[in-house]
Amino acid sequence: xxxxxxLFHAIITTIAVSLLGIAPIESVFADEVNIYSARQESLIxxxxxxxxxxxGIEINMVTGKGDALLTRLKSEGMNSPADLLLTVDAGRLxxxxxxxxxxxxxxxxxxxxxxSHLRSLDGQWYGLSVRARVLVYAKDRxxxxxxxxxxxxxxxxxxxxxxxxxxxxxxxxxxxxxxxxSQGMADTEIWLASFxxxxxxxxxxxxxDQIKAVxxxxxxxxxxxxxxLGAMISSSDKTQQDAASKVALFWPNQKDRxxxxxxxxxxxxxxxxxxxxxxxLISFLASNESQQWYADRNNEFPVRDTVQVSSxxxxxxxxxxxxxxxxxxxxxxxxxxxxxxxxxxx
Amino acid sequence: xxxxxSTEQPTGRRWRASLFIVTAVIxxxxxxxxxxxxxxxxTAWQHLFETVLTDYVTNSLIxxxxxxxxxxxxxxxxxxxxxxxxxPGRKILSWAFLLPMAMPAYIIAYTYTGILDFSGxxxxxxxxxxxxxxxxxxxxxxRSLSGAICMLSLVLYPYVYMLVRVAFIEQSTxxxxxxxxxxxxxxxxxxxxxxxxxxxxxxAGVSLALMETLADYGxxxxxxxxxxxxxxxxxxxxxxxxxxxxxxxxxxMLFVFALILAERWSRQRLRFHHDSAQKKxxxxxxxxxxxxxxxxxxxxxxxxxxxxxxxxxxxxxxxxIQENLNANFLSxxxxxxxxxxxxxxxxxxIAIFLAYTKRVFNSRIELGAVGVASLGYxxxxxxxxxxxxxxxxxxxxxxxxxSKAWFNYPTGLLLSGTIGIxxxxxVIRFLSVALxxxxxxxxxxxxxxxxxxxxxxxxxxxxxSRVHLPILRTSLLTALLLVFVEVLKELPTTLILRPFNFNTxxxxxxxxxxxxxxxxxxxxxxxxxxxxxxxVLLITKSILNERSTNE
Numbered sequence: 001x002x003x004x005x006x007l008f009h010a011i012i013t014t015i016a017v018s019l020l021g022i023a024p025i026e027s028v029f030a031d032e033v034n035i036y037s038a039r040q041e042s043l044i045x046x047x048x049x050x051x052x053x054x055x056g057i058e059i060n061m062v063t064g065k066g067d068a069l070l071t072r073l074k075s076e077g078m079n080s081p082a083d084l085l086l087t088v089d090a091g092r093l094x095x096x097x098x099x100x101x102x103x104x105x106x107x108x109x110x111x112x113x114x115x116s117h118l119r120s121l122d123g124q125w126y127g128l129s130v131r132a133r134v135l136v137y138a139k140d141r142x143x144x145x146x147x148x149x150x151x152x153x154x155x156x157x158x159x160x161x162x163x164x165x166x167x168x169x170x171x172x173x174x175x176x177x178x179x180x181x182s183q184g185m186a187d188t189e190i191w192l193a194s195f196x197x198x199x200x201x202x203x204x205x206x207x208x209d210q211i212k213a214v215x216x217x218x219x220x221x222x223x224x225x226x227x228x229l230g231a232m233i234s235s236s237d238k239t240q241q242d243a244a245s246k247v248a249l250f251w252p253n254q255k256d257r258x259x260x261x262x263x264x265x266x267x268x269x270x271x272x273x274x275x276x277x278x279x280x281l282i283s284f285l286a287s288n289e290s291q292q293w294y295a296d297r298n299n300e301f302p303v304r305d306t307v308q309v310s311s312x313x314x315x316x317x318x319x320x321x322x323x324x325x326x327x328x329x330x331x332x333x334x335x336x337x338x339x340x341x342x343x344x345x346x
Numbered sequence: 347x348x349x350x351x352s353t354e355q356p357t358g359r360r361w362r363a364s365l366f367i368v369t370a371v372i373x374x375x376x377x378x379x380x381x382x383x384x385x386x387x388x389t390a391w392q393h394l395f396e397t398v399l400t401d402y403v404t405n406s407l408i409x410x411x412x413x414x415x416x417x418x419x420x421x422x423x424x425x426x427x428x429x430x431x432x433x434p435g436r437k438i439l440s441w442a443f444l445l446p447m448a449m450p451a452y453i454i455a456y457t458y459t460g461i462l463d464f465s466g467x468x469x470x471x472x473x474x475x476x477x478x479x480x481x482x483x484x485x486x487x488x489r490s491l492s493g494a495i496c497m498l499s500l501v502l503y504p505y506v507y508m509l510v511r512v513a514f515i516e517q518s519t520x521x522x523x524x525x526x527x528x529x530x531x532x533x534x535x536x537x538x539x540x541x542x543x544x545x546x547x548x549x550a551g552v553s554l555a556l557m558e559t560l561a562d563y564g565x566x567x568x569x570x571x572x573x574x575x576x577x578x579x580x581x582x583x584x585x586x587x588x589x590x591x592x593x594x595x596x597x598x599m600l601f602v603f604a605l606i607l608a609e610r611w612s613r614q615r616l617r618f619h620h621d622s623a624q625k626k627x628x629x630x631x632x633x634x635x636x637x638x639x640x641x642x643x644x645x646x647x648x649x650x651x652x653x654x655x656x657x658x659x660x661x662x663x664x665x666x667i668q669e670n671l672n673a674n675f676l677s678x679x680x681x682x683x684x685x686x687x688x689x690x691x692x693x694x695x696i697a698i699f700l701a702y703t704k705r706v707f708n709s710r711i712e713l714g715a716v717g718v719a720s721l722g723y724x725x726x727x728x729x730x731x732x733x734x735x736x737x738x739x740x741x742x743x744x745x746x747x748x749s750k751a752w753f754n755y756p757t758g759l760l761l762s763g764t765i766g767i768x769x770x771x772x773v774i775r776f777l778s779v780a781l782x783x784x785x786x787x788x789x790x791x792x793x794x795x796x797x798x799x800x801x802x803x804x805x806x807x808x809x810x811s812r813v814h815l816p817i818l819r820t821s822l823l824t825a826l827l828l829v830f831v832e833v834l835k836e837l838p839t840t841l842i843l844r845p846f847n848f849n850t851x852x853x854x855x856x857x858x859x860x861x862x863x864x865x866x867x868x869x870x871x872x873x874x875x876x877x878x879x880x881x882v883l884l885i886t887k888s889i890l891n892e893r894s895t896n897e
Contacts, residue, residue, distance in 0.1 A: 034846060040857040041849070060846035062763075063857065067583045068842040071732055072762075075739035079746055079759050081846070095586055166570050168580050204489035204570030205459070208862040212465035216473075217480045228862070237865055243465065337584040341397040346570055 032058040033277045036073060037086040038066035039264055044086070047293055051284050057277045066092035073101045073269060083272040084281065085125075088264045089170050091177070093125040094330020102267040105279050113286050114303050117325045118263050125267030127326065128285045129294045130301040132226045132319065133175050133260045135250040136211050142220050149253040150179070150260070153221065154194035162195070163210040163219035166203040167340040171225055171262060176340060177332035178260045181324055185335065192343035203346050208232060208240070215243035230299025230312045251319040258320040262329065263303070358707075361806070365703045368696060369715040372774055375733030376599065376721050382592035390581060390590040402577035405491060409566070409573055410556055412492070416499025417555040420647055421506025422548065426536055427644060429514035432629035433637035439644040440511075441882065446651030447504035447828075448878025450835040450852070452564030453871045455497045456859055457655040459568070462488045489569040497569075498559050500651040505558075506551030508824055509786060513547035514540055516790060532630055546789050549609055550782040554828075557602065557724035557778065563838065564856075574598055575726050588732070595729045602724040606717055656875055662868035670869045679873060682834055682851040685765070686877075689772035690780075690829035696773060697780035697825060701788050702814070705796075706806050716785075720778030727775060727838035734771045735843065738762055763845050771839045776832045780825040787821030788814065823884075831878045851877075 037044060041063050048059045062069070066087045073080055073096070085102065087093050096102050097120060104123040111123075118127030135147055146157075153162060165172065179188045200219035210222035211229060232244035251259050266285065268278045284290060291302035295309045302309065427433075428440035446454075460466055462485075469485055472478065487493060517540060525539045541548065566573040574594070582591035632640050663670075704716045722730055742759040749757045761767050791814060799809045815822065837852045844853070851870040858867035 040861060042857065043861070062844060062846055062848075063853075064841045065583070065728075067586070068728060068731070068838075071588065072735055072739075072842060075736045076759060076762055077739070077743055079743055081759070081763060166567075168567065168576060168584065170583075173584060201487075202490075202570055205463075205568065206860075206862045209459075209463070209465070212463075216465035216470065218464050239467075334585045334587070337580065338393050338397075341393065346572055 031056060031274070031277055032060060033083050033274050033281050034081050035059060035061045035084045035086055036069040036082045036269075037061050037063045038069060038092060039063070039086050039088050043298055046297070047285065047290055048281075050289075051281055054284070055277075055280065057280065059281075067095070070096055070099065070101070073271075074099055076271070078271045080269060080271040081273075082269050083274045083278040084266055085269055086264070086266045089174060089262050089329070090127070090265065090326035091170060091174060091330040091333045093120070093265050093267055094327050094333075096267060097124045098330075101270055103270045103272065103275075105268045105275065105282075107279060107283065109283055110286060117323050118303050119265070120267075120327060121325075125265050126282055126286065127263035127265040127303050128282075129264045129291070129298070130261050130303055130321070131171075131264070132251075132301065132321065133171055133223060133262070134226045134229075135252050136214055136222045136224055136229055136247045137250055138214050138217070138220050139246060139248050141217075144248070144250055147221070147250045147252070149256065150175070150223070151183075151191055151253075153198065153223075154191045156194070156198075158198040158221065160198065160200050161220040162198045163200055163213045163222040164203055165206060165210060167337065167345040171207075172223075172345075173333050173336045173340070174262050174329040175223070175260050176336035177329045178322060178324060180332045180335055180339070181328040182257050182322070185339065189339055189342070192339055192345065196343045196345045211247060212240075212243045215246040226301075226313075226316070227299035230310075233312055234299075249316050251316070253322070254320050257324070258322040261301075261321045261326075263326050264300070361703060362707070362712075365700070365712065365715060368699065369719050372696070372719045372722075372777065374737055375730060375771075375774055376718065376725070378733045378737055379592050379599065379725070379729060380596050382589055383596050385589050385593075387593065388587060388590050390585055390587050391593075394577070394581070394590075394594075398572060398577060398580075401572045402574045405566075405572055406560065406574040408491060409495060409498070409571070410559055412495030413498045413502060413559045414552055414556055416495060417503040417506045418548070418552055420499060420503035420651075421551055421555075422510055422541065423643065424503070424507040424647060425511035425514055425544075426540070427640050429511040430536075430540070430630060431632050431640060433632040433640045435641045435644065439641075439648065442648045442652070443507050443644070444504050444882045445648060445656075445879065446501045447508075447831055448875045448882060449501050449652060449655060450564070450837075450855075450871075450874060451498055451501050451558075451562055452568060452837075452859070453659070453855065453874070454501055454651075454655045455494075455565045455568050456864055456867075457658050458493075458497065459488050460864055461654075461658060462486075491569075491571050494565050494569050494571050494573075497565055498555075498562060502555035502558055503647075503651070505554040505828070506548065508828075509547040509551040509783065510544050512820060512824070513544035513786070513790070517543055546786045550786040553605070553609065554723070554779060554782055556605075560598065560602065560724045561726045563726050563728070578726060578729065592729070592732070595725060599721055599725060603717065603721060606720070610713065610717075656872070659868045659872045659875070662865045663872045666866055666869065670866060675869070675873075678849055678851050678854055678870060679877070681848060682874070683877060685768065685772075685840075685850065686830045686833040688765075689769050689776070689833045690826050692769055692773050693777050693780040693829045694784075694822065694826050696777060697784045698810075698815075698822070700777075700781055701784040702806070702810050704785070705788050705793075716781065720781050722774040723776065723778035725775070727771075727836060728842065730771055730775045731839040731842040734767060734774065734839075735762070738767055738770075763843075765845065765848075768840065768843045768845075771843055772829075772833050772836065775836070775839060776829045779828045779832060783821055783825040783828060784818065787818045791817055827882065827884070831882075834874055834878055 041061065048061070051057065052059055066089065069085065070092060073082055073085060085096055102124040106123055110119070110126055114126050118130070119125060137144070137147060167173065176188065176192070179191070207224040207228040210224050211232060213219050214222045226249065229244060229247070229249055232240040235241055253259055266282050268275060272278055286303065288307055291304065291307040294300045295302055295307065295313055299310065299312060301313065424443040428436055428443065462468055464480070472483070521543065522535060522539060525535045530538065561575065563575045563579060567576050578591050578594045581594060582588050700716050700719060704712050739759065739762045742762050745760060746757045749755050795813060796809055799813050804812070835852055837856050840850055840853055841856070851874045855867045855870040855874065858870070
């Protein structure tokens, strides 16, 4: 008995002490921006720290899945502490806009810096970096001349040679949503049926896994976001570097609509209390300095052409990107999933 | 204590009233999800029926059956070996069997994929040695339904082991010795006496494992298995249809509720009491090849469930220890530890209250209330989070509105975005872990003990604190440990509900792992495992101490 009593005391003391430690500290800074971020902390924090350093504006952040943060934002309503919503795809920004939790902010600077197809036309959100969904092929088994477009991967010559991750992944959903927007639903469905039958294995894992599978010979072509290949090339892990050295990047659809791209972006919330600071932060994230950082650190493409990209990105050469407004990706997302379900894309 | 002793009636009424208040608060988020069934069913349902729903249901059922058998096999074997037998290495194994519990399912899944996948080291070197190409040889696919069954069984069997071992040890000598004296062999005693008598513990353990399986998202999503939870998230995130997702979830909960009721009903007329005051039985001494076999089985289970994946994590973590071990990491450590302690204590207190109320009153209403309160465990964390978020934010906004109207003072959001809402969500999610453990411990105590204490004039509270809690010490500590480890590993609820600038080990692990930066994720993952070990060791010590005082 004695033992367990002292144990309980110890536990209660620990808890009391911990509570003091973790009690939320009310922010005392007048100048601050509160962010709900679907972008992971490690991929944005250094930039935010730089912003604080330059402007003295403090940043508070909660990271999470885009839809979960959106739900939190919606249910908190006008009392939400969030000033800014950061997402890593256009679909969620579109959804936030539809839900009425964002507000339009006018900024001539931003409108000049960011091309119109990468932002909402009424200024509710702005694209801050571009990610391209590219083809990665095995250098020893595929000639680049055999490749052309996403559409061509439905050809029977690719039977059992394609790796791609699950259709639950937002970037695949956006890819198909983009196709629905440009080719129409009927053609997309036909394409999906043959494309899915060409898969080398049931979809599993992430984009890096697909690249590794190509390198190891399980399949010949994979569809992945370009920055994953960039990260593997510059990885300190030898096995990742080796895998990356066995594959090469191909820009699909250069002769027609261009390679499918998505954006990460931000919008000021309707409940925002620090609108000016939030606007200032968006401008900072769109600035040359930040755009350069995205390219160097995350291997993402800048939203504007004036920025010098990193040597890795440079080595892939220039490419033609699909100029369809990214809003369409959000608008067609649900239809894309349903079509993928019907095609049996796991 | 004496202040509590009033006449029977008012105490009972007060007790019941508090039961209903506690249950109502805990059930609120679950009711919010059930309420979605009242909303119109959208066209998404037709789509689901026509395409993927059958897949979701079938895969989840196969997963459940597989994990059920897996945890039963591993858990009961481990419990029998260390609880009833004796062989060299038994003492170490008896706590080592608990180690996999500290390993989150999604982390073991990432680790084994890293080791066993087509492009992993083992298959790569096989291809290197034998000059094979893809398709030249057979190798089991890790990322598959059967892979998911293995991963989940390996980390979930300790729930069965822990509860069943206690049950075996506490089984009355008389019964087991009678079985032996009647000429039954050890195996017969195991299958015909010990296991049937340990049924409440087995059922409690397996049902915890199954509920966890149904709520698992990380593993099945990573393995590309279309299970019911992946369907819920796909419907919510992909189709953007939170209502349909909540409706799917409500059906999942109905299924779990039906299972719980079926189980309760099936053992309604059975009694599993024994006289715990009796001397414990001597262990069976295993000699020769039997001892070697027992030891090998033990080592195999512990290696697969813990040593191999933890070793891999340690190797990965070591390569980046310089960069990743910093002040930031210490604050993660502290946050995780503090949250887990707080939530586990809250869970335990409520669990004792509910389990004891159920015992004292034992009517259908109480049983139902307790059943509803323990539903949360089978609900994916994200869904619980939404169920908590919506009513709490609503309440916060109402308070703010009224306060502005009456006092011209805006209160803002009082609870949303605080540690409080997070702990509330954990209690809902993990209460059933504590409750099942406390309840199965209480069930093993003869009601005649209560009756004699009560006939001597003790109030129920006094019986609880003076009689039951001391007997239940092991069960209580077990419950505390289980919840502690669960909270430490918990991810989705924490992710959605946490305050600004507040991170935990699980959050950091997930963020890095989901970016496929497994090597950087290894350090926080390993920290979860190691902190998870502290209470494991603490509890084992107490279990072993109890044994030695009894022997």
